Amino acid sequence: MTHAQAIQAIVARELATVVRTRSYWVLLLGTAVAIFGLALAGGGPEAGYLPTAVDLRLPMELLVPALAVALGYPTIVADARRGELDVFDTYPLPSWGYVFGVYLGRALAMAAFLVIPLTILAGYVATTAETDAALIATHQGADSIALFARFAVLTLLFGFAILAVVLAASALAWSRRSAVVLAVLVFGGVVLGLDLFVLRGFGGELVGTDSLTGALALSPTSAYRGLLFESVLSSAIETDQQYAAPIASVVGLLCWTILSLGVTTVAVTRR
Incomplete structure (x- = not known):
């Protein structure tokens, strides 16, 4: 068995675990209900793709990390x-291969949990949205499924970064209970705490106006929010103001993903 085949086996095992576990089906249903409910409550689907993305932006900052915690905390x-893990030591599979396989399997599951409801929602918007003069005026005439697809892709990128952090917490935990505690700390510290820390630094003049857009890339949540404003929501607002540094934000999310997987690999190796 080659490394690639071993990794494929790990990915298949993770996907099979998700499919066989009834609670994950409940999680999928709950995610779909939450996405549809929040979108309908805001009235976005009746106005178009862009208003729907606007309505979902803030809820997704909390819903996606919660989904990552639910999918990732019990794994390793x-x-x-x-x-x-002792059994896997007998396989021709290095620690990084095991970690990558687990991450890829759970990331594919997360993608399904988000893409399925968002795709159905996009179809609903296509059949119910009414484009009128007011919408064209307030959104500069820009409202297409391409913007909603961009919103979905950036949401996945954000979710994959948080999932990697949650896997690191799972690898560092010594029991399922401690994994829950660490996952909650990830949710409160990485998702919310860093975001507030950056904003507090700006309010306390520790972060200057010129460096704010770059500093926002340090927080996964701020990086995600900035990318949405720059590449999706900016279509609705005519302004020269820059909300974020897109390249820095993407690099920030990738760094959180790669560094977290590195921590996970080291933790698995030392077990």
Whole structure:
């Protein structure tokens, strides 16, 4: 068995686990209901794709990390508790291969959990939205499914970064209970805490106006928000103001993903 085949086996195992576990189907249903409910509550689907994305922006900053925690926290610590990590040591599979396989499998599951409801929602918008003169005026005539697709892609990028951090917490945990605690700390610290820290630094003049857009890339949530404003929501607002540094924000999310997977690999190796 080659490394690639071993990684494929890990990915298939993770996907099979998600499919066989009833609670994950409940999670999928809950995610779909939340996305549809929040969109309908804001009235976005009746106005178009861009208003729908605007309505979902803030809720997604909380919903996506919560989904990442639910999908990621039990993975590696559960394998360690069941002794499966010892079994994997007999495979021609390095620690990084195991971590990558677990991450890829859970990332594919997360993609399905988000893409399926968003795709159905996009279809609903296509059949119900009424484009009128007011919408064209307030959104500069820009409202297309391409903007909503961009919103979905950036949401996935944000979710993949948080999922990697949650996997690191799972690898560092010594029990399922501690994994839950660490996952909650990830949610409160990385998702919310860093965001507030950057904004507090700006309010306290520790972060200058010129460096604010770059500093926002340090927080996954701020980076995601900035990317949405720059590449999606800016179509609705005619302004020369820059909300974020897009390249820095993408690099920030990728760094969170790669560094977290590195921490996970080291933690798995030392078990």
